[in-house]
Amino acid sequence: METAASVTPTAAPLLPLVQHDPWLQPYAPDLERRLARFQHRLQEITAECGSLTRFATRHNFLGLHYDARRRGYWFREWAPGAQAVFLTGDFNQWDRAYTPLTRRDDGVWEVFLAEKTFPNLVHGSRYKLHVHAANGQRDRLPAAVRRVVQDEHSKDYSAQVWRPAEAFQWTDQTFRVANYVKEPLIYEAHVGMALEDGRVGGWREFADLILPRIQQEGYNVLQLMAVAEHPYYGSFGYHVANFFAPSARFGPPEDLKYLVNEAHRRGLAVVMDVVHSHSVKNEAEGLGNLDGSGALYFHAGGRGQHPGWDSLLFDYGRPEVQQFLLSNLRYWLEEFHFDGFRFDGVTSMLYHHHGEGVGFGSYDQYFGPEVDDDAVLYLQLATTLVRDIKKSALLIAEDMSGMPGLARPVAEGGLGFGFRLAMGLPDYWIRQLKHQRDEDWSLGGLWHELTNRRAGEKTVAYCESHDQALVGDKTLSHWLLDARIYTSMQRSASPDLETGRGVALHKLIRLVTLGAGGEAYMNFIGNEFGHPEWVDFPREGNQWSHHYARRQWSLADNPDLYYHAWLLFDQAMLGLERRTHFLNAGPARLLHLDDENKVLCFERGGLVFAFNFHPERSIADYRFFAGAAGAYTPVLNSDSAAFGGFDRIDPGTQHFTLPDEHGTPFLSLYLPSRTAQVLQPTK
Structure with missing residues (x-):
């Protein structure tokens, strides 16, 4: 090529x-x-x-497919380096030599399994490949397998025939992303850890119990993690083994379809966190060395090994690999009605150094020899394909390098994504909370972090995601309150100073990030109410406990706790965005910045955002440039008692601009310490 x-x-x-x-x-x-x-x-x-x-139909060719005309199953596998391939399973008493495949000229091995010859090959049957190759004789799982299950006793994984008597009946035919998502307000979630009791949750439970919460809170996009099958639950779904198989630990494929269908019924788009940046090394479950050649889907030698992730790296320049991955995208869009993808690990894909230990400070780094041109080409093909299939699909790239054009159309010279994650923002907030007192924060530095993004490329702003929630790190609420997150969350008219600080700053950080940080916004499940604990999946080191792989919704539902106040504030700020669509009104415009008094004011979509980050200084009659003359009405106030504040701001007061000697319109507001308020022009 x-x-x-x-x-x-x-x-x-x-x-x-x-x-x-x-x-x-x-x-x-x-x-x-x-x-x-x-x-x-x-x-x-x-x-x-x-x-x-x-071109993206490889999934309809490889793997096991029923042929109604011939009354039997075709099975095909691309393994050009294999010496012999057999199919074994409960349908032939696991005889590894009984069902050989025939090699075609294109390196694909195939066999037809007639019903009359194999009457036991039915829905629920388990099977595997048995491959003879240069690396010996191995049992393997098919590359395009659509259902993988684990044996309860041996813990081995097998492919499973999945052909239920009744197909799932979709009712979302009229759902269109563009009709419901003007600006993406994204709820990042992991189905398995979404329940409060200590066990793995399922697709259907998430649909019935968690989707109503997400809808009520005001989010319009659900971003699902860990969808594709992965042998190690604690990998958060990022070490994928079976790219076409929805994880069976969460239930059958029909339950995932039920979840997506129900989300669409509630007006929520569903985005899949897709992992095409690497694959698990496990050969028994995954794609690695499938035909014994040492490569096939991945680069040979060191280039095929990710040094930091202990995983395998795809050969994006090989046509068969392009076809496999592109078919994977089409499969999820069409079979499960996903509305787009958040591409994980794009930085790792784009550069031979994978972004590890590299600071990106020069345009040369985006075009030099370290750029993987094959990966660039694949991503251009991928975004083009997705838009060909679903024009309004959401495409989000996880990239920390700042590659120019990542979120611009391919025809303009870009890579075709619609949004890029503002990965620097959560890092910024953690640095501030970890290393500086808030009275020492530079508001100029904050404004720079919030607004320093590529013009013309839409950004998803967020102050924390699953990365900050993992064991070993801390969420914003944990950084702000530390041990008080467990002991001091009972609402009080006069909380201790540290609790009052944490409760107030949690709201300000989230609102200023939403208000000025991008053209979309993202939250990780539970963080909207300051979930008190990290995420730690069952493993040997914690005695295989589910205690930290769950969400304590009862805390958010208790009106006597600050968690509930945080939840109400999150709902209020999202409601404001959905009413006014300020994220779609161009970038925020700085009106006033006062580092001494810790006051930051900006305008977006006609709304005026006024923040006082000062730990103790409340300022009466604070004057600042309003942006436009007229009357302004408060529409959001972080100091409301409902949000855990002190009700120091009168919500019914209408404010009128006053001109200075030059006719410039100014607003005069009372700015209590550690509060934020948003005002809307009065017509």
């Missing part, structure tokens, strides 16, 4: 990406070469298969 250097673009006007960012001008040839390579590959695919969507 051609390399990036072998494709020379013809002279053309500057790409829109370069026109938008003059600093990219020296790298215009690199961007044009990337685009030319993508266009060339797309032409190859179209010539071979007719279209990119037809």
Whole structure:
């Protein structure tokens, strides 16, 4: 296949990406070469298969499929390096030599299993591959297997025939992302740890018990983690073994469909956290060394090993790998009605160094020899395919490098994502809480962190995600309150100073991040009410306990606790965004910054946000530039008693701007310490 250097673009006007960012001008040839390579590959695919969507149908060819006309099952596996391949299972008494496959010229092994010959091959039957190769004889799982189950006693994994008598009946035919999601308010969740009791939760339980909460709180996008099958539960779903199999530990595939269907009924889009950045090393369960060649889906040798994740790295330049991964995206979109993807580990994909220990401070780093051009090409193909299948799909990239064009259309020279995660924001908040007293915070530094993002590329703002909730780190609530998160959360008219500080700052941090940090917002399950404990999955080190792999909803539901106040505030700030759509109104505009008094004011979508971060200084008649003349009405107040505050601000007061000697409109507000208020222009 051609390399990036072998494709020379013809002279053309500057790409829109370069026109938008003059600093990219020296790298215009690199961007044009990337685009030319993508266009060339797309032409190859179209010539071979007719279209990119037809190319992405490998899942309908590989694996086990019932042929109603011939009354039996076809099974196929791509394993060009194998010497012999057999199918074994309970249908043939696990005889490893009884059912051989035949090798085709393209390296695919196949067999037809007629019902009359194999009457025991039915729904629920278990089976495996038995592969003879240079590395010996091994039992393996098929690459495109759609259902994998673990034996209760031996703990071994097997493929399972899944052909229920009645297909799931979808009722979401009229659901369209664009009709419900104007600005993504994303709820990141893990189904298994979503229940309060200490056990693994299921797809259907999540749909019935947790979706109503998410809807009521005001989120409009559910981002599901750990969907694809992974042998180690504690990996959070990031060491995937079986890319086409929904995790059986959460229930059958129909229950996942029920969850998505129910989310759509409630007006929630559902995004899958997809992991195409690497794969688990486990050969018994995963793809590694499937045909004994030492490579196949992955790079051979050191390039195929991720040094930090102890996992295998895909060979994105190999056509069969492109087809496998693209088919995987199509499968989740069409079979389970997902509305898009959050791509995990994009930085690792984009660079040969995987971003480990690298600080990105120069444009040279986005176009130098460390960039994996094959990964760039794959991501361009992936985002194009997803939009071809579902035009309004949500596509989010987890990248900490700041790759220019990541969230711009491919035709402009970009990679085609709709959003990029603001990964620097949670790191910033943890640094501040860990190393500085809040009275020493630089509001100029805060404003820079909130607004320093690439113009024209939409960003998902968040102050904490699952990364900050894992054991070994702390959530915002834990950093703010430490041991008081367990002992001092009973609501009081006069809480101790540390509890009062934590309760107040938790609200301010979340509101300022939502207000100025991006064009979308994300929260991790339970963090909206300051869940008191980290996430630690059952493992040998904790005696296989589920105590820390759950969510304590009863705390949020108790009106006598500050957890409930935090939940109400989260609901109120999301409700304000959904009413006013300020995230879609362009970037926030700084109105006033006063580091001495710790006051920060900005405007977005006509709303005026006023923050006083000072630990003790409440200021009466504080004047600042309003942005526009007129009357303003308070619409959100963090000091409300309902939100765990002290009711120092009169919510019914209407404020009128006053002109200075130059006619500039100013607002005068009472700014109590550690509070935030939002005002809306009065028509």
